[in-house]
Amino acid sequence: MLKAIIFDLDGTLLDRDRSLNNFVEHQYDRYDALHHVKKEEFVQRFIELDKRGYVWKDRVYQSLINEFEAKLDWQDLLDDYIEGFQNHCVGFSGMVEMLDFLKEKNMKLGMITNGYERFQDNNIKALNISDYFEVILISEREGIRKPDPEIFLRAVNLLGVKPEDSIYVGDHPSNDIEASLNVGMRSIWKEDDFQNKPLNTTWTIRELHEIRVIVENSGDT
Incomplete structure (x- = not known):
């Protein structure tokens, strides 16, 4: 029974796919230090590195900062993700x-x-x-x-x-x-x-x- x-x-x-895309676009908009990269390129690379959630975001953000030579602290981006993702669920x-x-x-x-x-x-x-x-x-x-x-x-x-x-x-x-x-x-x-x-x-x-x-x-x- x-x-x-x-x-x-x-x-x-x-x-999750739609929620993540919404969050990453919003995060990009709020961080001027990312704007030397096209939004579409940043979002696409984030999604590739994320591997549908099976890679934790500390590694994702470290890779993004290294690849795009962004003048940001990866921990700041991670903290923003942890607190902000819920607003885009x-x-x-x-x-x-x-x-x-x-x-x-x-x-x-x-x-x-x-x-x-x-x-x-x-x-x-x-x-x-x-x-x-x-x-x-x-x-x-x-x-x-x-x-x-x-x-x-x-x-x-x-x-x-x-x-x-x-x-x-x-x-x-x-x-x-x-x-x-x-x-x-x-x-x-x-x-x-x-x-x-x-x-x-x-x-x-x-x-x-x-x-x-x-x-x-x-x-x-």
């Missing part, structure tokens, strides 16, 4: 409506995200979705990160459900989909054009509103 749905954050609920279309529907269906909701505690907490609050979730696990706070099975089992245990009675929704083929299936959960892969399709997944969606159809057709909620 379906009792719980647990979500990834970046690339699943948070439109954008959720995917249909996010709130989908969460409202799941709460109306009495689904227990959780979230598991890799990342730094303060940074991810700020982003979740910026999306104004904290109150939907009974459990929010952030890797730095938990001392463990996806794809380790323990963080998935910890989430379902805290929600008081069995793995087989829960679904995990994520965009990463191994960290999200393969890892959740390995502990006995069902999975929804949110398609990502930059990732290879996972070898196995219970369902695949393109838009968050499709989760509603999956829940309605499950027949055992």
